[in-house]
Amino acid sequence: MQQNSLRNLISIIAKLPGLGRRSARRIALHLLQHKELMHKLSESIISTAKEMKFCEICNNLDSVSPCAICSSSTRDKSLICVVEGVADLWALERSRLYNGLYHVLGGTLSAINGTTPESLTIDKLKRRLVSNIGEVIIATNATLEGESTGHYIASLVEKAGIKATRLAHGIPMGAELDHMDDGTLTIALKLRQLF
Ligand SMILES: [Zn+2]
Incomplete structure (x- = not known):
């Protein structure tokens, strides 16, 4: 017992x-x-x-706010990468390929779960879309909700007169077409590039 x-x-x-x-x-x-x-x-x-607390600027988790990334003097402050969650930010940081700032949304827009722009950090993002930002990279996940959230943010970014880009989605290295799910294959085919 x-x-x-x-x-x-x-x-x-x-x-x-x-x-x-x-x-x-x-x-x-x-x-x-x-x-x-x-x-x-x-x-x-x-x-x-x-x-640990959420950064008042980008919503990252750190022991200080603004977080170490937002207050770093060596990062490119003209670039913002928009991610769904802190785990996505960690993944990009592990790659060491990105040296700009981030914005953590805290989820995706979803009619089913009732997630509206107000329940995410989209208002905060809007306030960050000022003239010294040259590009916003939208790195939401390649799911249905991630895609529609990405489109919504891209329209906000473009309205602010800033270039919006997205991560390329495609076939992972070493993967075989036969083992791909239909969604991945469809996106890879749609976003095909010249050799
Ligand atoms: Zn921050």
């Missing part, structure tokens, strides 16, 4: 992305068998929750 506190812990873990009750039970049991890890985890969660 599980105690209340243990049952509570299992239901909290089960709320994490990608985990169900079965994995939550295994994790809770593992933590109970490794008390030192359990204490470290709980301390780390409390201190991270206290320390």
